[in-house]
Amino acid sequence: MSKRKEPSHPELHHPSTKRAKDVDAHTPYDQLATCLASQQSPGETRNILHWFRSKDLRIHDNRGLNAAATFAKESHAPLLCAYLNCPAEFRNHGTSPARTDFICENLGLTKSELEDLDIPLVFLEASERADLVPTIVKFIRGNNISHVFANYEYEVDELRRDIRILEEVNNASSDSDSHCAGFHVSLHHDQTVMEPGTMLTGAGKPMKIFTPYHKAWLAEVKANPGLLDTVPPPSKNSPKAKKALQSFFGSQVPTPPEETQFSCEQERSQIRKLWPPGHHAAIQRLNEFLNDKLADYAVTRSNPAKNSTSRLSAYLSAGVISVREVLSEVRKHNSGSADFSSRGADAGLSGWVRELVFRELYRQTTMTTPHTAMNLPQNLKFDFVQWENDEEGYDRWENGTLGVPFVDAGMRQIKAEAYMHNRLRMNVSSYLYCNLLVDYRRGERYFAETLIDWDLNNNTQGWEPSYTVFNPVSQAEKNDPGGEYIRQWIPELRNVKGKAVFDPYHRLDKKEFDKLGYPEPYVDWHETKQRALERFKSNMKDAEP
């Protein structure tokens, strides 16, 4: 059996594959479900809280918030909201300055929108992760809150945090000497159209393979278009409730911790211009995409120079817009039909919905295969690969100086825009762990530290290692046929004519190449492809996860 090498970088730490299998067998989600079901009623209704997390930063079509507001209205109880800021959480996930800033900006806008409804949004602070549960529990108990609403987060750490809160509630209510006022927690599925964990194979197991999942998802939505229905924002708190909650208004919106701030003001303003915060900006972006780009999406989506995709990922990952809002608009462009299959919709529309279905499946995967959120590959055999400690290769990858134009262009885009086109994400990831044989987790972490749209589900599934080795020259020739994307991001190659731009070292004579000031390829693609395939095969042959 192959032995796993000790990781030399902190981002590579993870539990053993045996532990991973244990966690999969007893999922935190199932444990949380048990805790939720064993709650007792708090007896009386006092203040009602919606607890925002960093994935539902909007008041429109927010399932948890809507449930809280409906309950508050029916009970004539005051509604307040909270957000628990934890700098250590940003550090732990390696959240990028762009995403941290985007979250803080959206929190500020959400606070104003809520205040217009006389609902306060209180910002709580937990400097360390260990303080998360005590901080929120103290706030709930100290402020006469009887009912807490929130939306599910499907990642292991977040589910475990919620379990600990529920254990506090359940232990206190079973302790007859306890003087703590009890509270009740309701969690809602908000991130997807189809509740994660409900799409099952014939054998009753959660689906993991995209094609059958996509087919079943399309059939389900066509049969139940009500799945796309949205819920309204909360209505105003009554004057009495507003008065009772007076001390909660005016809470200070958190600012990004020092270590996740932009390097300079110019960088901040450039990123903010590319990604303006707010629900209104998201809706505008959606409509522009649907009106101007959707029809051609099937033919243009893989061409990064066309900039023809929606660029909604940052908004979807922070929950600034909901997927149901998005698909309700898409439906209008499909003559009101919720049949998004290739038979029921144009190629552009059905192709775009297909991408959103990947997003849905990946949430089901995180929830039902929790080890994928523990820094381990879905196919655990890949944990037995002996990766190379190629520091120079890694640095050149990160800085876009590998001498491979398509890969370098992608890496320069992510640095400049906190975003990278999907075709490039596929190419640069393959190059890192196949051609350089650098542990894919370093790249996964770099994406988290750089992307504005970082999303654990999409990122870990996107980085899932496989035997497919992308050829960046033929990929560029196919997807960037005019070389415009390469020329946009690599100024050294701006004046290179014709097809030489895809592989200047091999296609120009030496004198011409030397004048460019662009590096020659760091490794030979064909040789390193062979090396990777042999390494994977030999290391995984006897692997017993």
Ligand SMILES: Cc1cc2nc3c(=O)[nH]c(=O)nc-3n(C[C@H](O)[C@H](O)[C@H](O)COP(=O)(O)OP(=O)(O)OC[C@H]3O[C@@H](n4cnc5c(N)ncnc54)[C@H](O)[C@@H]3O)c2cc1C
């Ligand atoms: C290695 C790698 C890492 C990735 N990391 C992330 C990440 O951290 N966050 C993230 O949101 N996406 C990630 N993706 C998926 C995809 O690249 C981005 O969602 C997409 O490029 C965002 O651009 P867009 O909004 O213009 O997409 P569009 O083409 O307009 O698609 C619409 C929406 O569908 C979803 N989507 C599109 N493609 C995918 C996909 N392959 N998987 C899952 N959902 C998808 C996104 O929410 C996207 O906003 C990753 C892909 C790879 C290969």
